[in-house]
């Protein structure tokens with residue numbers, strides 16, 4: 267599903283990722299961990315093409331990203347659900363419309379949109395907030411809207427950047443349960459987190475980043 | 487599904503940013519209003535200029551010694567020229583009668599005149615498209631070589647006036663329309679550009695969620711069309727109000743306004759013109775969206 271070969275990424279001559287090579291199989295659930303600034307977000311951004319590598323090759327869902335035409339980038343992104351670390355919720359529309367946007371972009375009809383959006387909001391226990399503006403929600407609620415938006419289109423790949431950063435232990439456990447269910451249905455899941463509790467004793471593979479270097483990928 | 491959603495999106499944006507949009511609409515309306523207004527005199531002059539060629543005629547004076555047969559021959563050789571539309575024969579008696587009726591109040595001029603001093607003549611009407619200074623001069627030179635023609639007369643000044651009026655109007659009109667269109671396109675361009683930059687974050691999110699270029703662009707195009715179209719409609723209303731006041735109300739006091747023609751059908755296309763200019767501005771503003 268995801269392959270990195272000798273990938274290096276620099277921001278203004280400062281290396282964020284150095285000679286990274288790894289691969290993630292279809293249907294796997296994998297974690298990326300490391301201290302703040304170790305390059306977790308950068309690694310995810312390379313996958314959804316928000317950034318380009320300075321060196322090396324990346325392939326996602328069978329697409330070699332380097333050879334991908336500009337017009338095909340939306341097609342690749344439609345296979346990917348993303349939980350952004352900075353949320354990227356739009357405050358000029360309500361929660362329902364924020365989640366529905368993903369489906370409108372995919373030209374889905376209004377009836378299916380309603381069904382899927384409400385289902386997705388119910389999954390994260392926010393059905394009752396669908397008319398609220400994101401600004402009017404708590405940090406944890408906003409985070410769950412972002413998760414609802416990431417899963418609503420049933421992506422083949424789910425990228426989650428600190429998905430439990432603003433959540434209490436119980437709610438975080440609930441979110442992890444959702445991710446496990448989605449993964450069980452076949453979606454490949456990649457979660458970036460510095461919260462060890464999320465992957466401790468799960469038997470899942472953990473990619474460890476240290477100052478941009480991949481220093482381990484064994485399960486914990 | 488894309489179009490209705492895009493439509494909803496653009497309407498939300500249009501009313502969400504009502505002031506900047508209203509300002510653009512008013513600017514465009516004013517621009518189109520000025521164009522339309524200055525078009526009225528241009529249009530009227532053009533109407534007049536178009537009628538002038540019909541009024542234009544040449545008079546060919548014939549040698550006094552010609553008999554009917556000779557005159558027919560002259561007429562035939564004139565008719566061989568493709569510029570000629572019609573030829574009317576005016577005998578010297580007729581010419582005198584016409585002259586007398588024009589000078590009805592001064593018939594004393596003719597007292598003591600026992601012989602008609604006027605020659606026989608031909609009045610030539612040229613085809614509409616042959617009425618331009620060069621063509622007429624060439625034709626008259628040709629005609630002058632025909633035996634039996636003593637003199638050719640036509641209003642050279644009149645002719646060049648028609649001609650330069652026509653060319654001048656066309657040039658002036660074209661330049662004016664180009665400048666104004668550019669101005670209106672620029673207003674739409676700036677509006678859409680501003681809307682675009684205000685939505686940069688939102689557009690970035692759209693892209694990350696997998697939106698195609700079309701999905702992102704369509705609302706902006708609709709907005710451009712709406713702003714341009716509203717401006718056009720407003721200018722149409724303005725021009726109607728204006729012409730009502732000036733040409734109907736004021737016509738009682740200032741009679742010359744009565745004869746002013748208003749190109750109504752042309753003005754009805756103002757909203758459409760606005761829409762086209764608006765879309766053009768939006769297309770230029772969006773340029774090539776990059777991912």
Ligand SMILES: Nc1ncnc2c1ncn2[C@@H]1O[C@H](COP(=O)(O)OP(=O)(O)OP(=O)(O)O)[C@@H](O)[C@H]1O
Pocket residue numbers: 277278281282300301302303304305306307308309351460
């Ligand atoms: N757009 C950018 N421009 C310049 N430098 C950047 C940019 N984005 C990230 N960096 C730098 O790259 C390094 C890795 O950043 P990244 O966001 O990937 O870290 P992270 O592991 O996600 O951290 P955190 O846990 O705090 O989210 C950091 O040193 C950061 O300062």
Ligand SMILES: [Mg+2]
Pocket residue numbers: 306307308351427
């Ligand atoms: Mg990060």
